[in-house]
Amino acid sequence: MYRTHNCGELRLKNLDQQVTLSGWVQKSRNKGFMLWIDLRDRFGVSQLIFDEQRSSKDLFEKAKTLGREFVIQVKGSVIERTSKNPNIATGEIEILVSELTVLNESLTPPFTIEDKTDGGEELRMKYRYLDIRRNYIKEKLIFRHKVSSEIRNYLTALDFIDVETPYLIKSTPEGARDFVVPSRMNQGEFYALPQSPQTFKQLLMVGGIDKYFQIVRCFRDEDLRADRQPEFTQIDCEMSFVNQEDVLKTFEGLVRHLLSSIKNINVDDFPRMTYDEAMSKYGCDKPDIRFGMELGDLNDVSKHKDFNVFNSSELVVGIAVPNGNAFTRKQIDSYTNWVRRPQIGAKGLVYFRFNYYGSFKSSVDKFYDQEDLGKWANITGAAKGDLIFILSGGVSQVRAQISALRLELAENLDLRKSDEFAPLWVTDFPLLEWDNESQKYHAMHHPFTSPKLDQLDLLEKSPEKVKANAYDLVLNGNEIGGGSIRIHDKKIQALMFKHLGFSEAQAKEQFGFLMNAFEYGAPPHGGIALGLDRLVAILHGEESIKDYIAFPKNNSGKDVMIDAPSKLDDIQLNELSLKLKSSK
């Protein structure tokens, strides 16, 4: 037996017990006549003590040779510390060691195994197994397990069935790019890895499973952006005989349960907002509502003067920065530069100060008087002492710009508190969006999303106006989930395919099995998928997902630890009947 206890569980009540511990040498302090070692395992740290008086000479000498991260086993008795450490759970006791075995030696690790390490990102990725030893990563993985356990148990209690769907499926050109898997047994043919189990969960509804969930890996071969992974984990759910309200209530319940069971935070009914409202109030469809700074539409009160920048703009929009009057000119300039960066792409930033005496000072005083500015202040909800930033331009660009500026300001003003949780449903998404490249309408959610049935007649003449029974769950400005009520009527599905520019043959080729299934009594159904990686990160008070994934890939889709992807040998390629195209 390697241990009687783990390194985190001994207390004063264990005094005088003979114990065996195993773990890693976290650090050792040698006072010459006395030597302490912090022995670490997943459960905690226990202090070992060796001294000239009580330890045998051999043992004492051996203890001196232990390096950082050596794996050792010790036997000894639990004694009370003379100087207690209230910061750790085992801080009242230490182990007077009588026997020491080195289970494994260790080279000096390339970075320190401490909460704050000296290792850079790349080094930590290459030695991820050492990084995981750090509390910083380890706690995140444990937290993730806790969240996924709670999710499973909550949904199981609600009669959801966890059904595993296949990973080797069929490639469909719709949506993002698939990862494909050549078949050796069916030469020249390929499987695809699922971007989501969307069609399978709908087939399970046709199959009468009624309530389905799965925590499932999904794959998307996209050009990676920061904090995107080619494989990611989804909490995938679907329900039968439900309308939108049923789905929203169920998953609001799930997230409320997670917040209360894991974070001990109770939240009220989640607020709801239509897509149109979110776009006009916050400039984006996943607003962070932990703070205000709502957008004020200044179109009606800004185009009556000679200021051509505004007059020629589709949208003039402002936000009031609380207490922003305290900003220096230099600070304001830095925001002007910030919005001008190519990632944001604004031409400039108009501002005005609402000073403590109630008057206004703007960067466009040449064009607008105090009365104009008073109206603007009113519309943006500004108070004395605020600063108002104004952007103008095309509607969609200027909304994206001011939304980004709003978040940047909130970040800098510390308004995005990691221990505050503001969930929000955004509903009534547009059914279709115009794609300039293909000159076609695309399904905004996916081609199986139900339009609002009372808007079907709009499909012909103003398809962009049709709303869908689609909804997103937003948490602290992040889309953590999205779903929709699906089309279960094959006539409406055929109509949708037509408007998405699929010929009947194309639709049959790609989705024939689903359309076929819908001939045999598909129930009304709908569902949602939540991104587990991000949900876990946000619940844990962070936004980056990488450290919540045990073995993440870098931004080129590479696992630098195992060196994947890598070349295949010719035998493997031959067996698959594949040839690499020469790169020339």
Add this chain to the structure above:
Amino acid sequence: MYRTHNCGELRLKNLDQQVTLSGWVQKSRNKGFMLWIDLRDRFGVSQLIFDEQRSSKDLFEKAKTLGREFVIQVKGSVIERTSKNPNIATGEIEILVSELTVLNESLTPPFTIEDKTDGGEELRMKYRYLDIRRNYIKEKLIFRHKVSSEIRNYLTALDFIDVETPYLIKSTPEGARDFVVPSRMNQGEFYALPQSPQTFKQLLMVGGIDKYFQIVRCFRDEDLRADRQPEFTQIDCEMSFVNQEDVLKTFEGLVRHLLSSIKNINVDDFPRMTYDEAMSKYGCDKPDIRFGMELGDLNDVSKHKDFNVFNSSELVVGIAVPNGNAFTRKQIDSYTNWVRRPQIGAKGLVYFRFNYYGSFKSSVDKFYDQEDLGKWANITGAAKGDLIFILSGGVSQVRAQISALRLELAENLDLRKSDEFAPLWVTDFPLLEWDNESQKYHAMHHPFTSPKLDQLDLLEKSPEKVKANAYDLVLNGNEIGGGSIRIHDKKIQALMFKHLGFSEAQAKEQFGFLMNAFEYGAPPHGGIALGLDRLVAILHGEESIKDYIAFPKNNSGKDVMIDAPSKLDDIQLNELSLKLKSSK
């Protein structure tokens, strides 16, 4: 709201309540003046009643038009049945319908949605979503969810952490064939899908996770045999600071928990048997010990006469068939033919009867006398009234043959009871096995399995004799799991690679990251992986796994429902820089 109740929950206590139900029309019985419909959903069946007196004419006429598998919603009141059905939970009540809505029509399904269907395997696979509607499949999927829930909760309570490991990993030629995934972002390079997360779970142990589990999909590109799937689900586990006894105790606990919580069956400590013992007693390493019929080694008592078949055989071995004396000559001949089939490959079958008067009658009476046969009866443990079958030949062939015969006999004699559970640990597997094709030793388990440390000196001169700290968990004659204590010492690992014929460069190329990790304080560790598909099937009293998988593939690795794998278009191939080799 589509329903106030599901179709399985209404009882007499709901009498006179106004309810709304939704579901599928299971069947309808029309008596002219009265019409009953069985309405089905996942939760059960409720009887609907329409009649000329109490239903409006329109409603009654509409009810008559409903076909099988139509999806309908009804409103009505709960009334007591005049003729009750004790076979279903809702059998005391029925719903007098006042309102009927057809939610979706259905074509006539290609097979009946009944417990016993008229659909053949291929048809059921093509319309799997309809097959899943049948209780027969649905109950299996629900059972699977129950088993996996219990597994997760049991391991979580024991401080195991569910850590998700990557699916896009690195290809290694060791073991079975990998499925590979071409990388678009790293042209000419490939990921591989994991055959198991073996190396990752070992890295998690190096990372101090201590106790890991995951219910995870694994992939093997093998030529499929019946009841093998290219993707399968594994309960993957690993523990640190453990010896073999710790692992066995932990997972014996898990299986005992499953048997008691799910099957309400309490089993004692699992018996254990070494590999050598299993092979000599049962001829195989996964014996079904629900019944006896142990092998009797007749070498010492059968080679002293002129019967050349036995004299020239490496092994002569018999089994006693309980009450087999009742077999007709025709039955015996059919077993002779059975063992001669190419799948078994025996030349013939010697037998003798142990009749009720205590004398023997054999097919080799020309060579052996009653005294010889008495010894044979004694060694095979035969009793009066038994029949003894004897096979001879090379050790490994004859063991495989008699083991197959033993199972076939037990099957026919109904000794393999599906409600009896006989778990067994088989331990001390050989470390290496000789591979004739490559003329090399292969790791029997995998290259990271620890040899018995006191047998290391045998590695040089008789490598085939070295045993490993490897163990299999056998349930009712099926290997449901296997694992080992791993090598954590890099010197022993290097020795292993040498004996497996890996050059240092090859070992570094393929397992460099793991060997590297082992330089930094790897703890002693070991683990196990259980096949979930088979475990679930066996716990449910069956052996075939296919119906415990929602969307299985056929024996050519095809999903005939979605038609995967399939051809890619040239754009996709181009993006991946791949060309198909022409088949000529």
